[in-house]
Amino acid sequence: MFPKSNLKFALYKKRVFSFFLILVFILGNFSIFDLKTNTASAASDYIFLENVDAPINNEDATWNYYEFDLLTGGIYEFTLTYNTDDGMETNLYCDFEGYPENSRQFRVKQYHGIWPFILTKDLKFEVPLKKGRCRLKLYEPNVLYDGITCKVYHIRVALKTPLKPVSSVNITAPDNRDFLYPYESIQLNAQIFPQDATYKDVTWEVYKDGQTGSADLTKDGLLTPNGSGKMFAIATSTDGYGKRAFYEFKIGYQREAEDYTDTTNNLHEGYTGSGYADIASTVEFPISPDHNFPGPGLYELSLCYANGSDEDAVYTIRDNSDDIKKTTLPPTGSWENWAYKTEYIQINNGSQLIDYYVKGDDNGGAILDHLRIVYLGEYRPVERVDFFAQEMDGTVLHGLPDTLSVNHSYRVTAITRPDNATVQDFVWQVTDEYGYETNRAEINPTSENECIIKGVKPGLVKLRATNRDGKGVYDDATFIVQDIIEAEDETKVEIIKGERNQHGSVYDVSDFIRGNELEFVCTYNAPIAGVYDFDLRYFLYNTSIDMPFDIYVNDQAEPIEYVFPKREWNDYWKNNIVRLTLDEGINTIRYYSYFGPYIDYLGFTLVETSDVWALQAEHADIAQGSVKNSVRGYYGDGYVEEHADMTFNLPDMQEGYYGLSVRYSASQGYAATYSLYINGNKSKQITLPMPKENIERYMWIDKTVLIHLDDGPNTITIKKDG
Secondary structure: OOOHHHHHHHHHHHHHHHHHHHHHHHHHHOOOOOOOOEEEEOOOOEEEEOOEEEEEOOOOOOOOOEEEEEEOOOEEEEEEEEEHHHHOOOOEEEEEEEOOHEEEEEOOOEOEEOOOOOOEEEEEEEEEEEOEEEEEEEEOOHHOOOOOOEEEEEEEEEEEEEEEOOEEEEEEOOOHEEEEOOOOOOOOEEEEOOOOOOOOOOEEEEOOOOOOOOOEEEEEEEEEEEEEEEEEEEEEEEOOOEEEEEEEEEOOEEEEEEOOOOOOOOOOOOOOOOOOOOOOOEEEEEEOOOOOOOOOOOEEEEEEEOOOOOOEEEEEEEOOOOEEEEEEEEEOOOOOOOOOEEEEEEOOOOOOEEEEEEOOOOOOOOEEEEEEEEEOOOOOOOOOEEEEEEEEOOOOOOOOOOOEEOOOOOEEEEEEEOOOOOOOEEEEEEEOOOOOEEEEEEEEEOOOOOOEEEOOOEEEEEEEEEEEOOOOOOEEEEEEEEEEEOOOOOEEEEEEEEEOOOOOOOOOOOOOOOOOEEEEEEEEEOOOOEEEEEEEEEEEOOOOOEEEEEEEOOOOOOOOOEEOOOOOOOOOOOOEEEEEEEEEEEEEEEEEOOOOOOOEEEEEEEEEEEOOOOHHHHOOEEOOOEEEEOOOHHHHHOEEEOOOOEEEEEEEEOOOEEEEEEEEEEEEOOOEEEEEEOOOOOEEEEEEEOOOOOOHHEEEEEEEEEEEEEEEEEEEEEEEOO
């Protein structure tokens, strides 16, 4: 926002110098502007920063920044009203934070006149800007400082042309090549979507993806690799929205196996070169074309092979005469389906040859086409792995999301720490919360360190990226896959009391419902009957008290009572999850609160299905203790107090491992320890911890452990220790 303090000064000036008005109107040098809102939403709207009154002669000054919000993207005209010391010429630089391509540099001069007749000149220029916060810096670079001050009096920002923004950028290479030879130039092309976007140009950049590799990239996208290594090129849209596309490539040498063995063949199609090395061949691949050793360090070896059998082919890799490791080549489905198997080896002894050969129990059961060799430099191990996520349109998310909507996708990138670790490649997998394969989400690895994950069915999933340097370093990202209903969706959310937001955004969220007294009915089509996590994404504008709210499921007579905990000063949008039992098909969930928070969306996650049994504590065989209902938030008919011993009788089960989730409330204010018995035998001890935040003591929490059950009926007994 721009400063408000200047308004009082402006009014004061009008009173003091009112006797000059007639003269000024006659001269025509005085303009009256309405100081409008600090947003622009149509071509005629503008932002006017009056009485900026800023001297521009210091690059490091903090007062030369001006912020304003734009409600739409477009081409904006900036008008700067200025003059200079004694009409002398000086430098005026205009930088837009986050838009280096929009920077402007001017030589300006204008005699300032004699007070009170101030003479000024207007400087106009146009820049493309996207929707949201814009930050402008006016300055003269320190290295160009000339002792002459440019003074800016007003800044006017007007939307000239609404922008049709670039939604995505795609890079294509000839034949989709991603492995290049040194000094072999190829032309990269950038495609802009939609095709009728206002700006269709891109800027090109090229970077190393590690220690080695070098390449030149022209402004027209002509790429010339130089030295062996991994690199990537970036194409960025020039419309101010900064949509980017990445093209990853490797630079190295490809050795045809038939050139370095005595047993060749060309019976099966799909090979490169003139043929391939036959089954059980020994192939001696040279590392570099002139047999010069590139240097000690880590090498990436990608062997192209076909294996039409139904078992792994096994070879030994050696450098010169020293065996390094075994490699297994899985079946490819046929002898004409070619695949790559990548290994990383450390070479320190000046080797000139890499051999694949059959030794001892090796079966050598594959045909070998070629080997790609990439020098990666000094080996630096991976210490940890971090994630960051983007929307599919390239918008970078702040932190990793907790939830993933059904049919929604995120682009997740894995980053090694340290970031100069030698191996940057990962193996991706998605599982349920217990580590088993799941159909709740789909993954599509799009590069060696990037994966697209798409929500398919409600439930919890874990995404794992394991670095391929052989040390097993990985990171997990947990997502709750939800059916999401946006609160502003009029087809599924009927507002009885309150309104849909029409008053701007709250911490970057503008589409929500609000009301001091808020009541609405949500309609949800449950895929099956069961227990669901009902997730309310909310913002509390009051930080001093808890906010109670009621939920009625399918027009039940009595509400289920819950509470939004009071907001801490640094809390913003948060999630509050309650559990509901829903029928298969259409369900109605009525929400009511007298002091309603803002509601962004409603999420539904199935947590108990026909494969998951909900064993209510109040229905167990209770040896001691009693059923209570004074702590809110339970489901069923109540809960069992902490000192009770409970035995649950399970129906016929298949022998195997199961996840047991115990739902509890830590309202006693301390952690509790229980012993778990399976079929009368003590299985393990479990601790139900106290939440970190006191405000969560009365919330219900899940503790999940892994148990083993036998074929047939089973019993589970939980006993309080101590």
